[in-house]
Amino acid sequence: MSDLLLADDPLYEELYDVRREAEAMRNYVAEDQTDAIARLRAQAPVHAGSLRSLLNLPEHERHPLAIGKPRFCALSFDACEEVLRDSKRFSSRIVHHPNPGEEKSMGVLEMDGPEHRAYRRALQPIFLKHNAEVWWRHGWIDKTVERLVAGLKQRKTADLNLHYCARLPVHTITTAIGLSGDAALEFRLAWMKSGGVGRVPPEEQRAAAQQVEAILFALIEARRAVPADDVITRLMASELALPGEPVRKLTDREVMLNARLIMVAGGGTTWRQMGITLLGLLSNPEQYAEVCADRSLLPLAIEESARWCSNSGLFCREVMHDTELAGVFMPKGSVIELWLNAANRDPSRWDHPERYDYRRPVVNHLGFGIGQHRCLGLNVAHQEMIAGLGGLMDAFPNLRLDPDYPAPFITGGLEQRGPSALRVVLD
Ligand code: HEM
Known part of the structure; x- marks a missing residue:
């Protein structure tokens, strides 16, 4: 297994410190905007x-196709849900990154309707x-958790953001795709x-x-010669049934695009979300104790x-025809921000939506999206966090925020959020 997993590589801090990431992306917001x-x-x-x-605040544009278009923003649950559930009126094609010679650049994320359904079914x-x-737990997640926890056992204190949360998802997704764990940071940095x-x-x-493309095309070629039990080999074997066309395998470019989307979505989200979960639980020690005592509460x-x-x-x-929302x-042609x-x-x-309280009645939320594009990796993200948080709870029953450091808080850009740090005492 990769040595990089436990190494003191400065790239972890460069890529996985929430504030530094936002500064590099040029969308850092220093002041809390929740009340506004x-x-x-x-x-x-x-x-x-x-x-x-x-x-x-200064504008931050992620989608080149959205530049110069009239903009609206939706802030209520009902308005956001209405948009997410209606891809005829509100298209995902706005996330496409124009690239000469490339019809698609973001895989399923930029598709709508029957085309999206067909590709999504394939994946x-x-x-x-x-x-x-x-498959994911036994193949990659559990081993990675085990090694990370063993590494933490050598320490009395840690920043769980950098020493744990940053490492588990990117190593899981890199090795699950079929690359060596040592490629994890190289790939993320290049992306x-x-x-x-x-x-x-x-x-x-x-x-x-x-x-980025060369890394994935080389992997596809290697697996064509010798298949393995990994995500890229399964993507290559996937069957695509587009309406009115004969069933076929994905082309190498389609495999590459969707593998890239999976790597990117998997390597930069669960990291922050596991940190946010730890922040919610450790800032509410009675909730942490309850979940520790009954792991069925983790989901x-x-x-x-x-x-x-x-x-x-x-x-x-993107708004597909003149319409009204709320x-x-x-x-x-206008763009709606959700x-x-x-x-x-x-x-x-x-009630009291600003409070973290896992005991509140369960109703749909939009944290993983909703409708046709609801997070495809949701089950994997859940298993990474269940294994990751459970592994910490087993190994460090007295885990608590380190009183020698300021209390952590949520930071980043408005577009991507995560904890400022997670300094903890382990023993
Ligand atoms: C806690 C971590 C995660 C969160 C909060 C999250 C959130 C989301 C959200 C909100 C969407 C909907 C996008 C839209 O409506 O346009 C989405 C889509 C997607 N996510 Fe995640 N995600 C997470 C982890 C993952 C992981 C681990 C993977 C892969 C292993 C993944 C793969 C995807 C893919 C492929 C899509 C596109 C689905 C589609 O367009 O049909 N995500 N995610």
Whole structure:
């Protein structure tokens, strides 16, 4: 197994410190905006303008196709849900990154309707609950947790954000795809650079994008020669049934695109979400003790963390024809921002929504999305967090926040959230 998993590599801090990540992405927001967003939501569920413009914050554009288009933002649960469930009126194609010669760049994430359904059906078996609980757990997650916990046992204190949460998902996804664990940070760094993160000059961006593709195409070639029991081999064997076309396998480019999406979605989300769950539990020690004593509560604790603060705060859709949302007229071609964390703290749906409380009545939230694009990796993310949090609870029954450090808080950009740090005492 990879040595990088436990190494003191400075790249962990460069890539997996929430504040540094946001600064590199140029969307860091220093002041907490929760109250200002709540005031806007109380005024109206949908506003004309981007949320950042309404909060007087600098704009941050993730989607090149959205540049220059009229913008709206949805802040209530009902408005966000209505958009997420209606891909005829509100299209995901806005997330496409135009690339010369590339019809698609973001795999299933940028598709709608029957095309999306067909590709999603092809990928779905890899992520079914049973596969997450058995194949992913036995193949990659449990071994990674075991080694990380053994590493922590050599210490009395730790920053669980950097020493634990950062490492488990990126090593799981890298090795599950079929790469060596030692490639985990190289791949993530190249991906971040390819998106221009960290003020990378354009030629370096292009080289990084090619590096990401080259890594995955080389893996596809290797598995064509010698198949293995991993995600890339299963993607290569997946059957695609597009309406009106004969059933076929995915092309190498389609395998590469969706493998890249899976690597990126898996290597940068569960990290922050596991940290948010730990922050919620450790800041409420009586809830931590209850979950420690009864591990069947872990899924509730994880779902409440995704409700309380989803690490992925913003998704966008393109308006496909003139329409109204919550009484606001939106012209065809405009962009609607869906602020999941505003929706998940909608007081018309949750009492004291600002509190982390896994005991609250279970109702749908939007932390993993909803509708056609609901997180495909949800079961895997759950299993990583169940194994990861359970492994910590088994090994360190007295785990607590380190009183020698300031209390951790949620930080980052509005678009991606995570804990400032997770300094703990282990023994
Ligand atoms: C706790 C961690 C995670 C959170 C909060 C999260 C959240 C989300 C959300 C909100 C969406 C919906 C996007 C939209 O509606 O446009 C989504 C989609 C997706 N997620 Fe996750 N995700 C997480 C972990 C993962 C993991 C571990 C994987 C892969 C192993 C993954 C793979 C995907 C993929 C492939 C999609 C696109 C699905 C589609 O377009 O049909 N996610 N995720």
